[in-house]
Amino acid sequence: MIIRNQEKINSPETIKQQFEALGYICSDAIATSVYLACHLQKPILVEGPPGVGKTELAKKTSELLSAPLIRMQCYEGLDESKALYEWKYGKQLLYTQLLKDQLGDVMRGAKGLDESVSRLHQFGDIFYSDEFLEPRPLLQALRSEGGAVLLIDEIDKADQEFEAFLLELLSDYQISIPELGTVKAKSKPIVLLTSNNTRELGDALKRRCLHLYIPFPSKAIEQKIISAQVPELNDKLRQQLVAFIGELRDMSLKKVPAVSETIDWARALLLLNVESLDHEWIKTTLNLLLKFQDDIEAVEPEIDNLLKAATKES
């Protein structure tokens, strides 16, 4: 996968341009991390506040490398059978039922239990073979021929046991299955792990990864993002909008609006045919930006001041 895309990832600068062509505006740090991940073959641990494009980064990376994106959402109680592999119990059961008669034929004439068992052994582990294996995301990623981008989303939500289980995969790109032996990656996948920091991750996991922190973008980059995502929006409104969001982020709110909210808001304003920001429009669309009633109540009386500050800036 790396060799195939060599010219697309031969420097951080190229990666940045390629991402831009795909509509993902990123900082130098992000481009560098993807560059290092591809060349050092190390997973990236992406942290940052919600809505700054952590998951999007994985999607665009898979697009850039034209490799399939395999996504695994983590949650409490996630275990091997859901992340790695499972036996197709139903199929096993069905086959044993169907083959009952055949088994009878095989067994016919066998004297005593010992002989029957030794005859059965001649057939090998039919029911625990690849045919009956249901690969889950991690195994899929290891087995995909042309390489893949594996996104392990919100790793902080999974249990610590699962985190420990991931270590083998992250450092050696291999995984042990008791019945089949060790599965090695055919082509090493690019792994991205995202975390919202709901709990501290283990040092062992962090050690194996490149660490990338995506903060809220600077105003210039956010403007570029908006113009890439919502190109129809006029320049003046875009500047106002980004400046206003910047002011909001300086307030102490429960949840400050992230980039995804900015984009949603820009789309909404476009749909409503708003020419320039004013008090009324902001008030009616504020619920797109703020997700807590407390926050909305805190911001509403401040709208005029914020708007003034925003227009002055832009």
Next chain:
Amino acid sequence: MQKVLGDFIHALRHAGLPISSAETLDALRAAQLVGIDNAPLLKHSLGMTLTKCLQHRLTYDQVFDQYFNSYDQFKEASSSEETIKALEEKRQTSNNIDEELINAYGTSFQSPLAQQLMDNDMSSVQVMITSAATASGAREIAFVTQIPMVTYRIMQTLGNGELQQELAVLASSDENSAEVQLLRQRRLLLQQQVRDYVEQQYLIFNQNEPNKLRESNLQKINLTSVDHRNYKLMGELVRKAAKQLASMHSRRRRITKRGLLDVRRTIAANAAYDGFLFHTKWKSTRVDRPKVMVICDVSGSVSEVARFLMLFLYCLQDVLPKVRSFVFSSNMAEVTELFEQRGMDQALAEVMLKWANLPSDYGKALADFTSIALDDIDNRTTVIMLGDARNNNEDGNVSVWEEIYRRSQRVLWLNPEGEFSWDSADSIMSEYAPYCTHVETCNSLRDLNRVLGSVLKHSN
């Protein structure tokens, strides 16, 4: 490059970043990949491999700027062999020029340092400074006050003594005053340069040494005598210790008894497969997090210890989610909500303002506790009392304490006073002591760490 990076990582470790050797190798590979010409790119790349959280990243940025700024100045001085060889050649040629120059002046300087200074060959001087600095131990400086001494030592190693002598001789004869002036100026310049270098080395490698010393002292000293200006540092230390404890005890939530089949759950799980037992379910025991109730006397001197005990407990929230806290001096009040709503510091300040510094009355406080929370104590509750049991000769209401002891799983009494002063004057420690699982002296961060560690351990 290896040496430069190795030193850099050494500097980072001094600044308090935990960098493993595996990460060092990664950093080397990353640096090889991106090269060292593009500074911002190198900064990002090394940052990603060496730091693993935001706080560390900020420290890293600072150290990077400091280190590589000084490195840039001394770039040529980095001891890769080719540069040295190149410098040697350069020196040869410049010596020739120098000879012409000296001829022009009509005199030649005897001391080697004077010759070098008149050469004005800055890069070779820098090489000399670097090697002299290593020899004089510039990296081992622990205190700011050592800087002049090390500077002096480096100057001596460079040959300052001879230079001074020669200057004195030349000055006495006075015939070459313009030249002597020039040499003097150069010498001062060199001294400044050496001093700058030493300061930089101090900043990079040893700035944090005194802090480490202070930290280890603060661990041991009596909490009641912690100075106000050390509160912030103490707070950080408490948080660090709490994090360590939390990570030690957060691992296991459930102990699976391997080999003990849970028949009921196995049959239920396999009902869908016609009774064939594909999934086996094993018995497991859930590890309970202890319910903790902490009662703090905040009167007088105990209040200082109470501050740190509460801070510690709230830093343990990951592993001790069910902490309820009560404070009293005469009246008791529950402050659990206060801590949830306000930040730690603000809540502490409020507690101290409202309840602290009143004469303590354990009898009244325990009576209040009966009405607030006695019924919530069950056999999984650990009750921690922090107090000196100095009751101003009032009735101690011991029966309530006995009731608490009977109902709860464990009762710990932490007394900030040493054992020798228990029961002296108005202390009624011996009345409460029979109804405690454990009575301990607790007045330093180490004690706190040990006590809370045992609370967590007992729960498993």
